[in-house]
Amino acid sequence: MPTRTAEQRRAEEAVVFNAFLAACPTRQVMATIGDKWAGLVVNALADGARRHGELRTTIAGASQKMLTQTLRTLERDGLVTRTVTPTVPVRVDYELTDLGLTLLPVLRAVKNWSEAHILEVQTARDAYDARPA
Amino acid sequence: MPTRTAEQRRAEEAVVFNAFLAACPTRQVMATIGDKWAGLVVNALADGARRHGELRTTIAGASQKMLTQTLRTLERDGLVTRTVTPTVPVRVDYELTDLGLTLLPVLRAVKNWSEAHILEVQTARDAYDARPA
DNA sequence: CAGGATCCCATTCGATACTG
DNA sequence: CAGTATCGAATGGGATCCTG
Numbered sequence: 362m363p364t365r366t367a368e369q370r371r372a373e374e375a376v377v378f379n380a381f382l383a384a385c386p387t388r389q390v391m392a393t394i395g396d397k398w399a400g401l402v403v404n405a406l407a408d409g410a411r412r413h414g415e416l417r418t419t420i421a422g423a424s425q426k427m428l429t430q431t432l433r434t435l436e437r438d439g440l441v442t443r444t445v446t447p448t449v450p451v452r453v454d455y456e457l458t459d460l461g462l463t464l465l466p467v468l469r470a471v472k473n474w475s476e477a478h479i480l481e482v483q484t485a486r487d488a489y490d491a492r493p494a
Numbered sequence: 495m496p497t498r499t500a501e502q503r504r505a506e507e508a509v510v511f512n513a514f515l516a517a518c519p520t521r522q523v524m525a526t527i528g529d530k531w532a533g534l535v536v537n538a539l540a541d542g543a544r545r546h547g548e549l550r551t552t553i554a555g556a557s558q559k560m561l562t563q564t565l566r567t568l569e570r571d572g573l574v575t576r577t578v579t580p581t582v583p584v585r586v587d588y589e590l591t592d593l594g595l596t597l598l599p600v601l602r603a604v605k606n607w608s609e610a611h612i613l614e615v616q617t618a619r620d621a622y623d624a625r626p627a
Numbered sequence: 628c629a630g631g632a633t634c635c636c637a638t639t640c641g642a643t644a645c646t647g
Numbered sequence: 648c649a650g651t652a653t654c655g656a657a658t659g660g661g662a663t664c665c666t667g
Contacts, residue, residue, distance in 0.1 A: 371551075371554065374551075374554040375554050375555050377554070378553070378554035378555035379555040381555075382534075382555050386605075386608040386609050386612035387533065387604060387605045387608040387609070388530075388533070389608070389612065389615070390604065390607065390608040390611075390612065390615070391527075391528050391533060391604065391608075392528075394524075394528070394604075395524050395525075395527070395528020395529075396528075397521075397639095397640090400520065400521070400524060401515075412648085412649095413648070413649055413650085414648065414649080417649095418504075418507075420511070421504065421507040421508050421510070421511035422508050422511035422512040422514075422515050424640075424641050424642075425649085425650080426640075426641070426642085426650095426651090426652095427639095427640065427641080429649080429650060429651085430640090436622065437618065437619055437622040437623075438615045438618055438619060439614060439615055439617070439618025439619070439621075439622075440615075440618075445649090449648095450647095450648040450649075451647085451648060451649055451650090452648075452649090453648080453649060453650090460611060460614050460615070460618070463607070463611065464607065466603075467603050467604055467607045470599075470600050470603045470604075471520060471523065471524065471527075471600055471603075471604070472519075472520045474523065474596070474597065474600045475519040475520040475522070475523040475524075476519050476520070478523075478593060478596065479519035479522065479523065481572060481593050482522070482523070482571045482572055482573075482593070484572070485570065485571055485572025485573075485593070486570055486571060486572070488572075489569065489570040489572075490570075530659090530660085545628085545629095546628075546629055546630085547628065547629080550629095557660070557661050557662075558629085558630075558661095558662095559630085559631090559660075559661070559662085560659090560660065560661080561630095562629080562630055562631085563660090578629090581628095582628095583628040583629075583667095584628055584629060584630095584667080585628075585629090586628080586629060586630090
């Protein structure tokens with residue numbers, strides 16, 4: 362008899378795999394740009410710097426909390442810069458970094474695929490949902 | 495005095511925006527491929543059909559529940575096919591559809607960017623985390 | 628072998644209120 | 648204007664048990 366059952370072995374493999382998964386570059390990036398708001402923010406900054414309030418109104422659906430949180434994440438990842446002008450009241454501008462700019466083509470690729478194939482996806486969904494239970 | 499305050503107006507705009515957001519093709523697609531497991535599954539199927547159990551061991555980190563759930567989503571979106579062979583025991587194969595295949599270049603684009611820039615991202619993160627509180 | 632059903636914890640996100 | 652803090656609802660995701 363083996364010292365470990367198949368289930369135990371699988372559990373251990375899962376741990377290893379999850380560690381690998383956490384280190385996977387693609388997943389780390391996906392976790393950022395696949396974020397609900399991050400893509401929209403990057404897009405909003407594509408044409409140049411924007412103030413916090415501008416983004417707030419441009420991306421009307423984001424709560425102030427999520428907007429700030431998203432910007433922090435992007436800033437931490439080196440994709441945007443945060444510039445504070447200590448006037449009264451304070452002025453804060455966000456702008457894509459060079460690294461952030463290189464991300465735009467990737468986002469466009471996703472956007473292009475989406476717009477090109479969303480109808481097929483939608484059709485497939487409708488068909489699936491209309492299937493006999 | 496206006497019949498609606500600025501806050502009320504913003505709240506209404508947010509509702510409209512969220513409706514728009516839900517319909518946004520890019521977000522819908524991002525919601526699928528940005529999923530924790532979907533990308534890995536599509537990748538695992540890139541070279542051809544795989545059985546449920548094969549995927550289970552290939553993607554060791556996914557619980558059986560999440561694997562099935564992910565496959566259902568992909569199937570619903572028309573990205574993979576699910577083929578049941580009614581032997582005993584049952585055999586189920588999953589394979590990318592033509593539509594699913596067109597998604598591979600997009601995933602590769604993300605993967606390429608990730609691998610090319612993850613070090614910069616990591617460096618930025620370290621610098622951010624090491625900042626004076 | 629494939630996968631449905633349940634339970635349950637962790638995280639996410641939104642709404643609200645408050646600070647410099 | 649920009650940002651932080653807190654609370655509660657909703658969701659995601661894992662473990663386990665059970666069925667055809």
